[in-house]
Amino acid sequence: MGNRATTEQRTIRIEKLTSEVFMPFGELIETGGTSPIVINEGRCERFSDLAGVEFIGGRAGVSLFQAELRRLPHTLTMLERHPLGSQCFIPMNQSEYLVIVAADEGGRPSTPRAFMASSTQSINIKRNTWHGVLTPINGSGLFAVVDRIGDGNNLEEHWLKEAYLITE
């Protein structure tokens, strides 16, 4: 084995997204799993408080992200994290998207994991958790985002020496 990883070694296969596998990185927000509260005279189910939102020295805000669609296989060159707040992505108007996350290993991302989220699945990424940028694969690319609004540096980027190829 040489010093340089082969392309094959740098390939990451997309896994099935479930609450359990995503738990180290944040929350999968979907209607399955928990029991709802029934409100509005029986006409609405409320699945309450599904995201572990956290905002240090700032406040929650709601923003819209209009992201360019990407294609598979996806070349991953950078991971980022937000030391001061969680970040919740809510697909609007039919967007299927790739979710890339990684555990921390001494201040750098370890080997990333990739999941495909459907248009009925939102995700909340924990504060200070390494993740790829928003990567819609199908649909409109429109997302609502609940994250921290406030002063201070809330972005850390890690550029990879060698890219990963994310594939089905």
Add this chain to the structure above:
Amino acid sequence: MGNRATTEQRTIRIEKLTSEVFMPFGELIETGGTSPIVINEGRCERFSDLAGVEFIGGRAGVSLFQAELRRLPHTLTMLERHPLGSQCFIPMNQSEYLVIVAADEGGRPSTPRAFMASSTQSINIKRNTWHGVLTPINGSGLFAVVDRIGDGNNLEEHWLKEAYLITE
């Protein structure tokens, strides 16, 4: 004219939803209007901090509402408000919905106004603003909701003596 309003007088026509007309009640959250910040190497537009969220004695939470579809004309029998927090509705997976709001008049809702929101339009309803319950007309009826999580009574209901008919 008698003491009792006729059905005709109690009919409310659905208006076009714009930021300007909705301003007294909250924010219309959509990509038009404001200039985005360009992020992620030019591949994503961020329309930042579009909702005037406010949470008194609690914190922001993200929930899912799975609401039954309604039909037009819609019979409005109740308005509610939340004294301790704003409430933001984000349509997921193609939901068109009726937004009903009313100004306050001495502790009761004045004549309501009704708007139709598309699946690319989210809304934030200000703290303590009278509104109808979530009323999807088309689509999946699935919404993400950003509202206050915390103890205390955050719900006030006003049942109308006579219903309003909301119509196109």
